[in-house]
Amino acid sequence: xxxxxxxxxxxxxxxxxxxxxxxxxxxxxxxxxxxxxxxxxxxxxxxxxxxxxxxxxxxxxxxxxxxxxxxxxxxxxxxxxxxxxxxxxxxxxxxxxxxxxxxxxxxxxxxxxxxxxxxxxxxxxxxxxxxxxxxxxxxxxxxxxxxxxxxxxxxxxxxxxxxxxxxxxxxxxxxxxxxxxxxxxxxxxxxxxxxxxxxxxxxxxxxxxxxxxxxxxxxxxxxxxxxxxxxxxxxxxxxxxxxxxxxxxxxxxxxxxxxxxxxxxxxxxxxxxxxxxxxxxxxxxxxxxxxxxxxxxxxxxxxxxxxxxxxxxxxxxxxxxxxxxxxxxxxxxxxxxxxxxxxxxxxxxxxxxxxxxxxxxxxxxxxxxxxxxxxxxxxxxxxxxxxxxxxxx
Numbered sequence: 001x002x003x004x005x006x007x008x009x010x011x012x013x014x015x016x017x018x019x020x021x022x023x024x025x026x027x028x029x030x031x032x033x034x035x036x037x038x039x040x041x042x043x044x045x046x047x048x049x050x051x052x053x054x055x056x057x058x059x060x061x062x063x064x065x066x067x068x069x070x071x072x073x074x075x076x077x078x079x080x081x082x083x084x085x086x087x088x089x090x091x092x093x094x095x096x097x098x099x100x101x102x103x104x105x106x107x108x109x110x111x112x113x114x115x116x117x118x119x120x121x122x123x124x125x126x127x128x129x130x131x132x133x134x135x136x137x138x139x140x141x142x143x144x145x146x147x148x149x150x151x152x153x154x155x156x157x158x159x160x161x162x163x164x165x166x167x168x169x170x171x172x173x174x175x176x177x178x179x180x181x182x183x184x185x186x187x188x189x190x191x192x193x194x195x196x197x198x199x200x201x202x203x204x205x206x207x208x209x210x211x212x213x214x215x216x217x218x219x220x221x222x223x224x225x226x227x228x229x230x231x232x233x234x235x236x237x238x239x240x241x242x243x244x245x246x247x248x249x250x251x252x253x254x255x256x257x258x259x260x261x262x263x264x265x266x267x268x269x270x271x272x273x274x275x276x277x278x279x280x281x282x283x284x285x286x287x288x289x290x291x292x293x294x295x296x297x298x299x300x301x302x303x304x305x306x307x308x309x310x311x312x313x314x315x316x317x318x319x320x321x322x323x324x325x326x327x328x329x330x331x332x333x334x335x336x337x338x339x340x341x342x343x344x345x346x347x348x349x350x351x352x353x354x355x356x357x358x359x360x361x362x363x364x365x366x367x368x369x370x371x372x373x374x375x376x377x378x379x380x381x382x383x384x385x386x387x388x389x390x391x392x393x
Contacts, residue, residue, distance in 0.1 A: 005100035005107075011032035012339075015330060022223075023068045030072045034108070039106055042076050047074060050111035050336065050338070051335040062081075087370025087385070088336075093339060097388075124148055127334070156208035158287065186354070191330060237364075238393060245259065258295070262296075275363050278367065281369045342388060367387050
């Protein structure tokens with residue numbers, strides 16, 4: 001018997017609030033996703049719970065899912081906790097998909113992150129926990145900058161490489177941020193819901209050149225959840241491929257992204273040209289362009305001009321990119337980001353996205369990455385990459 005994992009329920013919190021606890025957010029998305037699926041909490045057999053920073057920021061280092069979901073009514077479910085830095089959400093969905101294919105009847109994948117605690121230095125340190133100590137030491141020694149974020153400095157280096165090697169421009173980076181904020185303005189759950197102009201992006205505070213403030217993702221509180229079932233439900237998207245790779249420092253981040261994408265296309269039996277929309281990991285706006293090229297949606301050097309021309313916008317002539325607003329506008333609550341991407345794609349494939357709906361959406365891809373490894377040895381590889389290909393029901 002061939003099993004398929006179907007996404008039968010989803011939920012996410014508004015990401016523009018800082019006043020809620022991790023427990024409150026987790027309980028909300030569990031209740032709402034199960035209600036969306038028509039599933040009683042006692043029917044859930046497995047929960048995979050993603051979180052990155054609770055151990056450092058809110059004194060909950062272990063049993064995070066068990067702690068935050070005590071009041072959720074999940075009396076018959078095992079709870080497995082995963083971290084994987086910014087990719088906890090896609091890691092949870094990957095494990096949940098495998099469990100569903102293996103015969104587990106009802107699986108709940110949850111991600112939650114509480115990043116706003118009043119301790120900015122602590123949050124930055126929590127983000128950098130996604131980098132091995134030896135690499136962290138190297139990055140601070142070589143990429144320390146006024147922003148306080150060596151990871152933004154790393155993104156700056158990638159942006160400069162795109163400009164030097166692929167002809168990308170700062171104006172293209174800014175156009176990418178403008179698109180993100182325009183999409184976020186259509187998303188009631190986005191962290192930032194106001195459109196901005198090209199001039200506003202270019203003139204916003206410098207982080208690490210060429211990055212400006214409006215080109216970068218921000219600390220975000222938020223949660224998301226997805227209910228998986230092997231039983232088909234009308235209108236429920238199916239997981240056509242769930243592909244995961246971890247780097248070891250042998251190759252660079254974008255090479256790893258290309259390798260993982262090739263594996264996802266092979267697993268799903270599709271070509272990048274078949275995809276209608278993608279939610280990808282735009283920690284910065286230049287990274288959106290680099291990722292689009294690494295994933296095979298554009299040839300090297302083509303993503304920037306296409307984005308500036310409006311091809312990747314909702315209603316554009318090409319693939320629609322980050323209709324939710326992406327990390328730059330929807331927000332980046334580390335362990336929840338990968339699931340927030342899938343909530344958006346499921347909403348699109350169901351045809352429920354309202355003013356940001358992509359007409360005829362049938363095939364969608366979520367790309368979530370987390371952690372960096374190998375910088376001290378001259379390469380910066382990805383700690384984890386999770387790619388999910390979804391097909392409308």
